[in-house]
C-alpha cells in the first residue's frame with residue numbers, strides 16, 4: 092500500500108491491520124514518534140492524519156491510506172511551535188515531547204489563540220513523567236504569540 | 240563509540256582523564272603508552288569542542304551541565320560545543336564511585352573539578368602554543384571565547400589553529416582554575432545542549448537504532464516469586480513473522496520480524512505459572528504491619544525514648560503504610576543489540592554502563608575491548624535504568640537466535656518486570672514536653688532492603704536506604720530510637736528517585752506536624768527551633784515561609800502545608816497551597832526553596848529538576864501504588880496506574896538559596912518534601928493525619 096507521510100509517498104508491504112505506529116517507526120524508520128502505553132492512553136505516539144491528532148498506536152494503517160500523515164519530523168524546525176519549545180526550554184528526557192509538540196501543533200492550527208484552560212484541555216491526554224507540563228503551557232502560549 | 244581510526248582522524252588536541260589513586264589526572268592522548276580511544280575532550284582544528292560525557296542524559300540535563308564546566312574553563316563559545324555519550328569502559332568510570340553509573344544525584348558534584356580541570360589544561364596548552372608561535376611571553380596572552388589574543392597587539396588566533404601545536408606540548412600539572420568572579424557560564428542558564436535533538440524528533444532512544452537482519456523480541460514474565468512451569472508455543476508459532484519462542488531468564492521470549500508479529504504471537508502463548516508466595520495487596524499490607532511486631536536492628540538510639548514517651552502525657556502513636564511505587568519512565572525498557580564475529584554492539588538507555596558491560600562479558604564471553612556500548616538518550620530513568628536486566632535479556636536472545644535484536648517491554652511488561660520503590664509499614668511514637676517541644680521520637684520501619692536487591696545477595700546490618708533521612712535527621716530531638724525490620728517479600732525492589740527518602744521524608748515530616756499540633760506550635764517555627772544548629776536548613780525554611788506568605792496565612796478556603804528535607808547533599812523546603820473540594824485535592828501553588836551550596840552550574844536546570852520532582856512526588860502522593868493479585872501487578876498501564884496529568888499541576892515557584900558549604904545534588908532532592916507538604920495542608924483542613932498512601936486509595 093501507499094502512505095503519504097510528511098508530504099512524501101512511501102510504499103509499504105504490511106498487513107492493513109498493523110498499527111500505524113509500527114509502520115512509521117519500524118518500517119519507515121521515522122523514529123521520532125514514540126510509544127508509552129500502546130493503548131491510546133498516553134499520547135506519546137500522537138501524529139496528525141489530515142490535520143487531526145490521532146494516537147498512532149491505535150490506528151490501523153489500512154484506515155489512513157490516501158490520507159495525509161504528519162509526524163514530528165514533518166513539522167518544520169522554524170515553525171513557531173518548535174521555536175517556542177526551545178525558547179521556553181521544555182524538554183527533559185524528551186521521550187514524550189514528539190507527541191506533545193504534535194498535539195500542540197494541532198491545537199494551534201485549529202485555535203491560534205487558546206486560553207490556558209483550552210491548552211490544558213487539549214493537552215491533558217499527553218502524559219509526561221518528567222513533569223514538563225508547566226513549560227508546555229508556557230511554550231504553547233509563546234508559540235501562539237509568535238504566530239500572532 | 241569512537242574507533243581507534245576515528246579517534247586519530249579527529250586530529251586537533253585531545254585530552255583524557257585518567258583515574259588515579261589520588262583522584263584523577265588529565266593527560267594527552269599520545270602520552271599513553273598504548274594509544275587507545277579513551278578520549279574525553281577534543282578541540283578540532285576547525286575550532287569545535289567535543290566533550291564525551293560519562294554520565295547518562297535522562298532528562299536531568301547532565302550533558303549540558305558537564306559541557307558547561309569544560310567550556311567555562313576553556314573559555315569557549317557555547318554554540319561550538321558538542322557532546323557525545325562516552326563509551327562504556329574502565330577509562331570512563333566516575334573515580335568517586337569506582338564505576339560508570341549515573342545515580343544518587345552525584346554527577347555534577349563528582350565531575351565538577353575533573354571536567355573543569357580538563358578545560359583549564361586545554362586552555363593553558365593553547366596559550367603556551369600561541370606564546371611559542373608568536374614568541375611572546377604568556378603573560379601578554381589571554382584566552383577568550385575560542386581565541387588566544389595578544390593583549391598588546393590585539394592579534395588573535397582561533398584555538399583550533401593552535402591545536403596541532405598544543406598537542407606537542409607537555410600537560411601542565413597544576414592548571415589554574417577560574418575564580419568564581421571570572422565565570423561566564425557557570426551560574427548561567429544556558430539552553431540545554433540536547434534541545435535541538437529533542438524538539439526535532441531526532442533524539443535516539445533505546446529502540447531507535449536499526450541493524451540489518453534484526454529481530455524484534457518481547458518477553459512474557461512469571462508472577463513475582465513464581466516461575467513459568469510450562470508454555471505451549473504452538474499457536475504463537477503460527478503467527479506470520481514469528482521466528483522463535485524460547486525461555487530466557489525467568490520468562491519466555493517471543494521473537495519475530497516485526498513488533499506487530501511478536502505482540503500478536505505473545506497473545507497466543509499459553510503459559511502455566513507456578514504458585515507464588517506473593518499474594519494480593521491485602522496480604523502484603525498484613526505482612527508489613529505484622530512485621531512491625533518483630534524485633535529489628537537498631538540504627539540509632541539516643542537517650543531514653545521509651546521512658547520519656549511514657550512519662551509525658553502529650554504523646555501520639557501512628558502507623559503508616561506506604562505502597563510499592565513504579566518508576567513509569569515514559570520510555571519502557573528497550574534496547575538494540577548485535578553479537579557477531581567482530582564483537583558485540585549495544586544501544587541501551589542505561590544509567591549503569593558498568594553493569595551493562597558486566598552482563599555483556601558474561602553472556603558473550605567477549606573481552607571488554609570487543610564490546611561497544613552506546614548510551615542512547617534515556618526516556619526517563621529515575622533509578623530504574625541502573626538495572627540492566629533488560630540488556631542481559633536482549634543479549635541472551637541475540638546469542639540464541641544469532642541475529643541482532645530489538646527487545647522492547649510493553650507498558651504491562653515494564654510493570655511486571657518489577658524493581659519498585661519498596662512498600663513499607665512504619666510505626667511512629669513521639670511526645671512533647673510541657674512547653675510543646677518534642678522530646679522523644681520512636682521510628683520503626685518494616686521494609687525490604689533495597690541495597691540487598693541491588694547487589695543481589697543477602698547482607699547483614701541495617702539497610703541504609705531504609706532509615707535514610709531519619710537515622711541521620713538534623714532535627715534535634717533528645718531521645719530517638721530508629722529501628723529496621725527487613726521484609727523478604729519476593730517482589731523485586733530498586734532505587735526509585737530519592738530512594739528511602741521518599742517514604743521517610745513523608746513519615747517524618749507529617750509526624751512532625753502532628754507533634755507541632757500536639758504542642759501547640761506553628762509548624763514553621765517548630766522546624767526552625769529543632770534545626771537550631773543547621774543554618775542551611777533554616778535558610779530554605781525561612782525562604783519558603785516568606786515567599787509563600789506563611790505568616791499571613793492561607794487564602795480563603797485553602798490551607799498551607801510545609802515540609803523540609805535534606806537529601807543528596809541538598810536542602811529543600813516546600814510550602815503547598817491546598818484546598819479540598821468534594822473529596823478532591825487541589826494543589827494551587829507550590830513554593831520551593833533549594834540550597835545546593837555556593838555554586839549553581841545552571842539555575843534553570845535546577846528549577847526544572849525541582850518542577851520535575853514536585854510533579855512526580857505529587858503524582859505518587861495522590862495516585863500511585865502497585866496492586867497485586869496472585870503475584871502479578873494488576874494495575875499495569877496508565878489507565879489503572881494513573882500518573883499526574885497537566886490539569887492537576889500546581890503553579891510552581893522555585894527559589895535558589897545560596898550558602899557556604901558543600902555542593903549538593905539536584906535530580907532527586909526536589910521530590911521528598913512535596914507529599915508531606917500537601918498532606919500537612921490537608922491535615923489542617925480535615926484534622927486527620929494521612930497515614931496510608933496513595934491519597935485516593937490503593
Ligand code: FES
Nearest residue numbers: 127129131134148
Ligand atoms: S502509545 Fe499510543 S497513546 Fe500511548
Ligand code: FES
Nearest residue numbers: 184185187219221
Ligand atoms: S520529557 Fe520526559 S516524559 Fe516528558
